[in-house]
Amino acid sequence: MVLFSPAVRAAGFLRNKPFLKLRHPLLRSMSTGAFNSKIHAENIQVELTSTPKQKPVFDHSLPFGKVFTDHMLEIEWSKQEGFSTPRIVPYHKLQLDPSVPALHYGVQCFEGMKAYKDAQGKVRLFRPELNMKRFHDSCTRLALPDLDEEGMLQSIAKFVRLEEAWVPDVDGCSLYLRPTCIGTTEYLGVAAPSHALIYCIACPVGPYFADGFAPVKVLAETTYKRAFKGGTGDSKVGGNYAPGLLPQQLSSKKGYSQVLWLGEDDAVTEVGAMNLFVFWTTPQGKKQLITAPLDGTILPGVTRNSILELARKWGEFDVSESVYTMQEVQAAVKEGRVIEVFGAGTAAVVAPVNGIGYMDQNLEIPCGPDGKAGALTRRLFDTLSDIHYGRSHEANWSMIV
Amino acid sequence: MVLFSPAVRAAGFLRNKPFLKLRHPLLRSMSTGAFNSKIHAENIQVELTSTPKQKPVFDHSLPFGKVFTDHMLEIEWSKQEGFSTPRIVPYHKLQLDPSVPALHYGVQCFEGMKAYKDAQGKVRLFRPELNMKRFHDSCTRLALPDLDEEGMLQSIAKFVRLEEAWVPDVDGCSLYLRPTCIGTTEYLGVAAPSHALIYCIACPVGPYFADGFAPVKVLAETTYKRAFKGGTGDSKVGGNYAPGLLPQQLSSKKGYSQVLWLGEDDAVTEVGAMNLFVFWTTPQGKKQLITAPLDGTILPGVTRNSILELARKWGEFDVSESVYTMQEVQAAVKEGRVIEVFGAGTAAVVAPVNGIGYMDQNLEIPCGPDGKAGALTRRLFDTLSDIHYGRSHEANWSMIV
16 A cells, blocks of 8 residues: 555545556557547546645635646547547646647637535535536537547546545635647648647635625626627637637726626626626516526536526526626616626636626626625525535535546 | 858858857746846847758648748747747747646737748748737737737747748748747636747748649638627637638538638628638729728738738729628629639638639639639739749838848
8 A cells, every 4th residue: 555645545446456657658659549439437547646746725715726736637639549548647737749729729628617525525526517518519619529528527537536635625615627628730730630638637726705705896898709609609618718818907907807798789698707697677577587598609607507497496586598788787777676696607606796887887786785795696606505515415416526 | 160050050140149058948047037028139049959850852742831940939928027038949849837828718829921032042031020010919919928029020030040941942832930929827717828938930831732723612601700890800819710620621521622701791701711802893893802801800911911002003903991792792703793712811822712602502703714713813923922032022022031
């Protein structure tokens, strides 16, 4: 047992297998010549780090996306050979030829998901099959590999088990996972990639709001657009994000935290990198939770989907996926019909909005009696958090890895 | 002189300078602490390769984008220190942290330009200041560094001089240059990059058409879109290209070589990665060369701009940058008013189109008496080629490096 760190001993999948210690560059030549359309997680290869990092203190001050775990998951793909055997190797810099399409033509997509530790110390993923489905669809949209969702998920599960000690056992904290697929052909032509690398890195993160809800002011952006029909707004691809950095900087200078993205005729679409929900009373006097429909311009968020399912199951108010505009939101604010507005995504779960800048006006949005978050926002946060951490089994949405 | 290869001896800028042989990773620590808003090409550092490659045969069979020269140009940037001293180092794989925004959020932009060898053996760039201007604007659009255009161009010129022996001395061949800027912050947050890498690689290339003009059939794409107002269609950024790979594959299956991108109301915009020109007789009986206007969705091509300037100088027909639609092209084809259609870009100069698929119809486009290219297409190709190779000084568009 002296060969294994506690993390490895905890990773049961290693117990009954010969331990493979393989040097990373050599693996490239281990091809069998056959075409693998599947990712064989059962054959995963592991090379443990010889220099484990000092773990940060797991508390609410953990920053997002800066501290990474000891290892990473890698799977290579080529048009000729399909997927390589997945491997877990020490976290390392990628060696990429300067000509690869991942660096020139935006041939890259990713997922964002979290692993949570429950009170019994078990590690849980939240609806990971939805992330794998979307990862598959994003790859397809960019002519990247036809992803084996099941093999990918099993490989990620094994990676998370190996890094179990990096999953914080603190409520509100989690291990953020970033599966990524990039085109790696060494060729400057604009063409579907013949080679790709799929990898997953992980970082322990604190809650989005370290000290409880802090509502944000958002700026409805009328010049720059996030997405358009016929584009990639419904895929999680790199090219959706960089164009938002400049508008984000400009909105920040005007005192807003996030950009509220508008579609045609100022339809409300998303906020920052989150889906957006408005809870209001319709002009007909009906209470309604509304969010933009999946018309090809909207990211099919896992949190978005879960909120819709929960709210529909509760059956206490109308739930709608349909087009609504800033003009309608503006009228509803003026008439006192807006109850709550919040963003929804894996990072924050839900993020309350207390103001929307639109056409040089600031629309004030209610945020509950304490001005921090409304009742529905809080209820959704609590319900989803209870499922994340295995305190509730209301929905069969939590997978123990 | 025994230390220097012929290429280096030819590169005069090295003659009067102490030769700096610096190992690449050490350079990172050479910061002075001061902020550099300029790229100091006059201080460029050079590390020559110890293993020069075998050069390919320079003829028309040279492929595009597969064979790279011995060296590359690199400049680092950080928000705190600005631009590093530029350096020319052996061509090498980039070591990138797997968390950098270049690989997740499409924080990447590039340029495409060519160096030509004239009959006197001098190396020429074509209107490189336009590429630098666009490179600057692409960086700005993605919250990348405020590029020093002059310092960048001088650095590229020094790089090209060093690689002079890689510039083919064959008409139709050239050294393709790929300046690139990528965000390199080691951070998963969606934020403006604090670190970036600017690099330039180069590859000798043959002509786009190895055996003279070969006209292409293009498919007008009505489902997928290339760009939209408020997006990045007028910048040369990675995210503009990956979304086109799937439509390109689909059009290829239908027997078309390229995608013809449409805008709102089926306005004709670009073809593949080129601007598009139609030469026709208007319904009013006027001969006109038309291309889509720079409304924010169109790439401001250097070849596009040069064709417009040449045609306006010639003054033989109307030249228009304005919106025109597939319906208008369709009507013009039916009425026999279309004279020629061609794509325009750095790779091909001009590429004749002999058919457009639209709404399950194939519109046949004339291509001159031999069916390969019309008279205007040929004239533009010859005029521009003569300027590229220094045979004509009609316009002051050629810079000797």
